[in-house]
Amino acid sequence: MSEQKSGISRKVQAFGSFLSSMIMPNIAAFIAWGLITAMFIDVGWFPNEDLATMVDPMIVYLLPLLIAYTGGKLISDVRGGVVGATATMGVIAAFPDSPMLLGAMIMGPLGGYLMKQVDAVLVPRIRQGLEMLVNNFSAGFLAFFLALFGYYGLGPVVSWLTQLLGRLVDVIVDAGLLPIASIFIEPAKVLFLNNAINHGVLTPLASEEVREVGRSILFTLESNPGPGFGILLAYMIFGKGTARATAPGAAIIHFVGGIHEIYFPYILMKPTLVVAAILGGASGILTFSLLDFGLSGPAAPGSILAYIAMTPRGEYLTMLLGILAATLVSFLVAAAILKFSKQKDEADLETATAQMEESKGKKSSVAGSLTKAEEAEATEVGFDYKNVDKIIFACDAGMGSSAMGAGMLKNKFKKAGLDIEVTNSAINQLKGDEDIIITQKTLTERAENKVPTAKHISVDNFLNSPKYDELLEELKEEQDPAQTKEAAESEPAGFDYSKVGKVVFACDAGMGSSAMGAGMLKNKFKKAGLDIDVTNSAINQLKGDEDIIITQKVLTERAENKVPDAKHISVDNFLNSPHYDELTEELKKHQ
Template identity: 65%
Template sequence: MAEKGVREKIQQFGSYLSGMIMPNIAAFIAWGIITALFIETGWTPNADLAEMVDPMIKYLLPLLIGFTGGKMVYGVRGGVVGATATMGVIVGADIPMFLGAMLMGPLGGYLIKSIDKPLLPKIRSGFEMLYNNFSAGILAAVLAGVAMKIIGPVVEGLNNLLGSGVEVIVNAGLLPLASIFIEPAKVLFLNNVINHGILSPLGVEEAAATGKSVLFLLETNPGPGLGILLAFMVFGKGMSKSSAYGASVIHFLGGIHEIYFPYILMKPALILAAIGGGATGVLTFTIFNAGLSATPSPGSIFALIAMTPRGNHIGVLLGVIAATAVSFLIASVILKSSKDDKEEDIETAAGKMEGMKGKKSSVADSFASHKDNVTSLNAENVNKVIFACDAGMGSSAMGASLLRDKFKKANIGIEVTNTAINDIPSDADIVITHKDLTDRAKAKLPGAQHISVENFLNSPKYEELVSQLKK
């Protein structure tokens, strides 16, 4: 239980970090495209258009992060204070202030929320606008000054220290060892934490100086997951074998890496295949001095190719191919060596894991046990179904699409959408999450009905839910 609590706290903290980056990925990609095309070593060098590169990375991207961080804590009001406070660290440092923005944004939102809580109820009618504008303005001005003089230089020093550490690891040829930590963490649904909370900010700074960064490839390489899914296609059994075909397409072309996590959770030894494939891919990238101009999101092969600067495509593709091959070989050995065992398919494994944790597999039972005042489950008392994942963009979007299709075929007119766990709307009636994220979803919206699934792509609970709603 203690280990589970620690993991949930890490996931929750990481979701705040990645949550500040994920909504702004389009801006990062725009910056990456402009950089790849128009800088001096780009595809079509253009000195005038290249002038956008520096202001975007120094001002636009950190301000977007700061605003998003403040908004996550206290809405638009918190976002405005957070963005203004972020301006202080931008001016107070000579490097792109991504880490500073990730600090000042939430801090600004938290402080204005803390001030409003005791003071706002005491403001007399007619003075609300005066209080709102001046309280936020004064706090933002103070925070910007403090950030410029104190926090900016401190964060810059920390940022330089982290950058130097990464440089030492790269120069020592030890970067492939990062896969020992990255691949297991991904399977525990910390992939967005690692990629968007840690690697992307460091990678953007490196790309600003050199036009590319290998850090964008450490977590996003689809090769390790593809190799494991290919092994299941050849040596798997039952549902795990048949579902691997569709999962490989969604993973490799769609870029939703979460789709292969249940296959590793079903047979944990396969984490060795992911680590081996990941390390091989990173080694190949470093040998060919390959990198990307910006973070690819989602981690699709199409996104990787689009973000690859001129002269790096061979290295990037070879890294993906090498990772796939090594991962496939290791996974094949593991699957073949267990062929005489009583092998579970992915649905059986999901049920077993739920049983071991004392969970009920029936949707109806899970509803009845979760909330006593629910007398029945039908289309009349369910208006909104929410799929939630850490970032609200990958696996949850896929699951929502599948359930919408099932609802449409069953003539069930209930809204189905997806979101990040931190943004679950208060009017959601049913919340569907992966089992590793359900506790966080329950803490966010305890009054809703919660369904845990093992595999967003092919869960028997979808059919059970459709059946219950039709009744």
């Protein structure tokens, strides 16, 4: 039974993670819209009738289309995003007076999924020279039919659902029952179930309320930093051992950085502290309700700085009172629990961190900074560090401490004279061209399934791992910094054809004769028994994971600048070049 519950919990978490993957990349647009609303509507900081005309088009058209495009792209790259966004226009046009954010979160992924299925059927059957025609018209027809479905089918359903949820929220607010939401939200945060609620329901409803009245209390239900801050303050005064020593740093990360998960292990170490979080959250919501407070946009992440940016004119004192009330109540309750109950030791903090990660179904981005222990990891035999060009810190959202870890390792490489790209990414956005991927332990299996060809390094804590120094030493031994630049600039005479997995025909637009050339080479490879991906692309859309890039001579330099690590072949004519037969023979020898 417990395994069944855990499975359901993981599915809900995965669903919330997918929703946040649609919303989080577009949070900047939500913030920009919130700032425009806060400043230029008739009750804003600087009322301006002309500039205020941007408010409605952004919430009605821009934000839903961005969400739909992102959702479609997550499933079927750019084509899926284009189909998803186009189809969403049907939902928007059906009810232009209601922001269709929920409709976009349905139609975007649906468009991407159907585009992927259509491509799976058509692409293997496209005749040479018809690639551009079939690709454009298949996507166009699919978008056309989905837009009609959105207008006549999905639009009315989403409109009804949005109105129902809006009425439900109104009833709860009018009855003064909104603080009760903390009973569900605060425990959900510890179990990482809040994404489905926050990004799936609260943000769309709050955005519509902002459009009507310029602010919404719904933005504060989950994001108030007060409850967690109060608990960490209580640990700073009444805690013991490691918990007390780490609480000040955790408090800063939580309150200023807005990364709430840093305090979850402190609650799991003493589960009764969830009462402090619930009462603190309810106190903050009650204060905001009584003083009629709301934010003009999402406070993402839930930082005091984000609250300051999203607070409407003249309501800063109200905002501070709500956060202070939540902090004070959670502090007093947590202090009483810590003072009059048995304290646990350092081992329990480590156990609680692991328990949190097990409950969440994924590794915490920052909680590992509370503990130092790491399990030994077997060294991967035979990995070639000489060819490492790209290292990725991968986590669920691609933000937070993974970005900080990437910055730390980048600085280490810079001091050591290593010219290696280090960045961070969400796991579901890994491209496949990564050489080394660093993840926290409970996410390593997902990353391995996504990019099985990379070397994977598991750590307990992105911010502090001895494996970074071990990796640095391995790379320094194998890569001579003095020779790295020279080797990069020299002609790759020793190009390894045995590792070629992707050949791209690149031109200005990524269409026309490049598609025909790709079709010709694909047929040559098929007859030769070579299972190698051959496709075409615009030069400015090259992803960096290409092994061989074929361009016409006048464009070769641009392609080399875009992807310097690939082997580049220049031709006079995409449709007839002796290089194709030479390349096929070379590949047959080595593969």
